[in-house]
Amino acid sequence: MSPSGQSALQRDPQLSVSHQARGGSSHPRDVRRAELEARITQQRLDVSHAMRDLETATAPIDRGWAKIQQYRGPLVLIGGLVAARGGFKPKKGLSLVKRGLMGWVMIRRLRVLFNK
Numbered sequence: 001m002s003p004s005g006q007s008a009l010q011r012d013p014q015l016s017v018s019h020q021a022r023g024g025s026s027h028p029r030d031v032r033r034a035e036l037e038a039r040i041t042q043q044r045l046d047v048s049h050a051m052r053d054l055e056t057a058t059a060p061i062d063r064g065w066a067k068i069q070q071y072r073g074p075l076v077l078i079g080g081l082v083a084a085r086g087g088f089k090p091k092k093g094l095s096l097v098k099r100g101l102m103g104w105v106m107i108r109r110l111r112v113l114f115n116k
Contacts, residue, residue: 082097 078100082100085092085096086094
């Protein structure tokens, strides 16, 4: 019995399994155990479905993050080279950054143009 004086079967009617349907000779503890195992199985199924929904919903974010990680090394290398170059000749480094940005924008626009 719980502290409130009611068993879990009395508080939650969904847990109740007919004692007669199980043969009638089972100990109440065995009936309770079977009910809890059935409830746990259902909860596991619910969690499995929720995880599948979550993975589906976050798939675009995961793909974007993977793409960022794919280009992480080259971006760090280029950034380091630009920073090193900018330390010696700041104006030349700034013009390299501008050229690189313009090249990136052109490549993106060409991809959009040719993918249509």
